[in-house]
Amino acid sequence: MTNDISLGELLRQGTEIFRNTLVPQPQQTASLLVRALLKLDLATLIAHPERPVAEADAERVRAAFDRRADGEPAQYIIGVQEFYGLEFKVTPDVLIPRPETEFLVEIAVEFCQERNLAAPRILDVGTGSGCIAISIAHALPQAQVWACDISPGALAVARENALRNGVAERLKFVESDYLSAFLGNASGFSASDRLDVIVSNPPYVAEHELSGLQREVRDFEPVTSLVGGPEGIEGYVNLLETAPAILAPQGIFACEVGFTQAERISQIAQTLGWTCLKMTDDLQGIPRILTFKRTEH
Numbered sequence: 003m004t005n006d007i008s009l010g011e012l013l014r015q016g017t018e019i020f021r022n023t024l025v026p027q028p029q030q031t032a033s034l035l036v037r038a039l040l041k042l043d044l045a046t047l048i049a050h051p052e053r054p055v056a057e058a059d060a061e062r063v064r065a066a067f068d069r070r071a072d073g074e075p076a077q078y079i080i081g082v083q084e085f086y087g088l089e090f091k092v093t094p095d096v097l098i099p100r101p102e103t104e105f106l107v108e109i110a111v112e113f114c115q116e117r118n119l120a121a122p123r124i125l126d127v128g129t130g131s132g133c134i135a136i137s138i139a140h141a142l143p144q145a146q147v148w149a150c151d152i153s154p155g156a157l158a159v160a161r162e163n164a165l166r167n168g169v170a171e172r173l174k175f176v177e178s179d180y181l182s183a184f185l186g187n188a189s190g191f192s193a194s195d196r197l198d199v200i201v202s203n204p205p206y207v208a209e210h211e212l213s214g215l216q217r218e219v220r221d222f223e224p225v226t227s228l229v230g231g232p233e234g235i236e237g238y239v240n241l242l243e244t245a246p247a248i249l250a251p252q253g254i255f256a257c258e259v260g261f262t263q264a265e266r267i268s269q270i271a272q273t274l275g276w277t278c279l280k281m282t283d284d285l286q287g288i289p290r291i292l293t294f295k296r297t298e299h
């Protein structure tokens with residue numbers, strides 16, 4: 003005779019905790035945590051609700067329920083997030099990859115494929131977990147990819163993710179304040195070897211907006227990955243001003259923007275000698291990815 007709790011009862015407890023604490027999608031969240039922590043697939047969880055869970059395992063799962071109920075995103079609790087069909091380690095040093103950012107990967111990959119670039123050279127600025135750079139390198143086996151970030155902690159996670167996804171040989175990670183290391187010829191990067199694509203999902207929240215973000219983001223994701231400066235657009239201005247020095251004349255600069263920023267960034271870009279080739283909508287129909295090339299005179 004055992005007093006172990008059953009899988010189904012543990013799931014029910016989690017769902018109830020999340021319902022009471024207003025965590026979105028209570029049952030899915032409980033199911034995700036139970037499966038990830040007990041290393042079970044969904045079919046097993048559904049087919050065997052009666053299966054007993056050892057007390058120590060149940061305690062681990064309940065601790066995870068408490069963390070999520072206190073606002074911590076499930077991805078930091080289980081340590082992974084899927085992006086562009088690949089699995090990425092995530093820690094509190096990196097932003098959790100978002101689905102809309104996959105469009106940025108798609109744009110870079112399509113640009114290189116449409117132009118039949120044999121060995122495209124690509125830079126991802128503010129790489130975080132490395133999700134953009136690594137997904138591009140994975141999709142384009144001939145590509146040479148650089149990825150930079152100002153955060154050494156983020157770069158350490160990104161390096162692990164490159165190894166995990168089998169692209170570490172074609173990726174160079176550089177600690178850099180935006181493009182400064184690349185403009186200064188540091189890190190073995192030669193500015194004369196121009197880049198075909200520069201991509202970035204820079205921090206874009208204005209300082210005064212930080213306190214209004216949902217607690218999962220504000221209290222748990224790294225501030226460096228969120229706040230772009232007093233107005234939130236400082237990163238874009240920096241990149242639009244400095245990228246021409248290392249971008250090939252026919253190359254593109256593609257960036258993700260905050261959900262109210264597309265028009266403003268596009269206008270600033272125009273004054274700095276860029277033409278907006280397209281604005282790509284996210285899944286809610288909001289323009290979120292801007293693709294630029296240098297304006298021809």
Ligand SMILES: C[S@@+](CC[C@H](N)C(=O)[O-])C[C@H]1O[C@@H](n2cnc3c(N)ncnc32)[C@H](O)[C@@H]1O
Pocket residue numbers: 096097098099100103127128129130131132133134150151152153156178179180181203204205206226227228
């Ligand atoms: C919005 S997050 C994007 C992370 C990742 N690329 C993604 O899409 O999930 C912005 C990233 O830019 C980095 N960052 C912030 N300021 C920077 C700077 N001045 N230079 C380089 N990277 C910076 C942050 O550390 C963070 O990893």
